[in-house]
Amino acid sequence: MIRLVWRRLMQSVPLLLVISALVFFLMRAVPGGPLAAYLENPNVRPEDLERLRVAMGLDAPLGVQYLRWLAAFVRGDWGYSYADGRPVLDRVLERVPATLELVLSSTVLALCLALPAGMLAATRVRADRFTRLLTTAGVSLPVFWLGLVLQLLLSIHLGWLPSSGRQAFGNSSVADRLAHLVLPALVLAAVQGAAWTRYLRRALRDTLALPFLRAARLRGLSESRVLWRHALPNAVGPFVTVVLLDAAMLASGAVVTESVFAWPGVGSLFTEALVKRDYPVLMAFLMLAAAAVVVLNLLADLLVQRLDPRTGARSWERP
Template identity: 45%
Template sequence: MAAYTMRRILEAIPLLFLITIVTYLLMSITPGGPLAVYLHNPKVTPAQIQALEVQMGLNKPWYIQYFDWLWALLHGNWGYSYFSGLPVMKLIGQRLPNTLILMGAAFILSLGLGLPLGIYVARHQYSFRDHALSFFSFFAWAMPSFFFGVVLQTVFAVDLHWLPVSGMYTAYGPHTFLDLLRHLILPATVLGLGSLASWSRFVRAGILDVLHKDFIRTAHAKGLSERVVIVRHALKNALLPIITIIGMDLPGFFGGAVITEQIFSWPGMGRLFLSSLNNRDYPVQMAGLLIGAMLLILGNLLADLAYGFLDPRIKYD
């Protein structure tokens, strides 16, 4: 498995290289630019704008700018933000852990509720509870995250005063785990709602697909309890197609954090990436896109490795 993992990592390098080329090209041909904010400022002269272009290297062709950025990246330098002037690595170090906390909480919520809900309704097929979950799933898929977030803020923060409206910690208060948890509930719910709905449906479909297989009837004939049959036999086989969905949703948590963090003023990569889009901050944009691409590759790799863990017939040698 170690050789397979290393081979997959090496195969991901040219893919990442291609992704960076395409994204850098698209950013370069987009109208405007990092200096667009100065063009309509009467206090900034054309000579000053030209000097800034030379200083930032924006007067070079896009492919020269790209290879300059790539060469610096290979040497551990992610560049400097055009907007704040700070090193991009420093900005990522400040924001990425906060986004990973939010993503982790949303993932645990989706998986921790999606699996038991899917198993439960599969055992009660076509019952009222099954139809209720189906309605909830389609409702969650159709619900825009920005609207759902505002609704939760209005109900639980403004009206009931149960939870804070936004932020990661209480202002001027102690940064305790309990305070973090209170601030985490609403954004994690919004970020994980879509995955919770879809994963529960896929678990339901996977369980129903194997419930009538011969090995399930054999397990019942051996006198095993219903819980053991479902968890040890049915669920393990039903999870194989679901693992793919979970792996593909991993970068979706990172992308969904862009909207969720903006709604709840969560100081993470999502807000940083959105502000970089507004300010045409190319180095920060490239960092966010590169991290998203790496998460997509990592999600697929973890899904492939999980196949071998769940099904011993799958070999990677």
């Protein structure tokens, strides 16, 4: 297992370097820049703009800028935000807990919906029809539309839940935090739960149709034993991979949900940095997103080795 982890990490380092270079040069190729807000200000003189450009290091060639950024990023110096001058690492770290709270709660809720729904859809015809209808609606509805509808219904019309934010002003109780968490977590869980239900349904149906499970039924095994003892262990490996990779994408891509509900997470920070062309913050966000995908992909591979009986517990020792 140690050799597998080491090999995958060695493969990930060049991949992250390529991603960082592509993202860096693509962002700098977009028209505009962090000084665009000053160009139309008549009170800002050209020499002031040049002084700002030098102070931000934007006067150097792009290759030199990239190497400077990469060397500092590896050392843990992520630079300073162009928007407010604060260290980028501080801005990111203060937003990470809110995003993790949202992603973990929505992932747990989505799994609680997807696992029983997927198993019922794979084994019951009537449940399958109803589940396919709900999951098709879940994967088809835009996230921002679903969030706005739930805000109008549950917050404004019924007044059951807060409409936005992470907590009420001056109220840090657990009950208040949970009330603010319900709506954004429910929106993410509805979308992801629908996709995971469809995937688990298909994986279980394909597994249940395998010859060795038909032979197990002929030997007199009950449907419940066939499902829990044989079919589910064979289908859960790929399902775990999908869940972990989607969780990585949620952690980096819950931008729409955080914007709709004014959730103070990393996604809303990315939106703010994108509008202001805050290059250091954007680079930090994109590199964290790429690293999260790499790490969770590795974790998924390790879990599949343990959970999938077809791979074997010692399959990582294969050359």
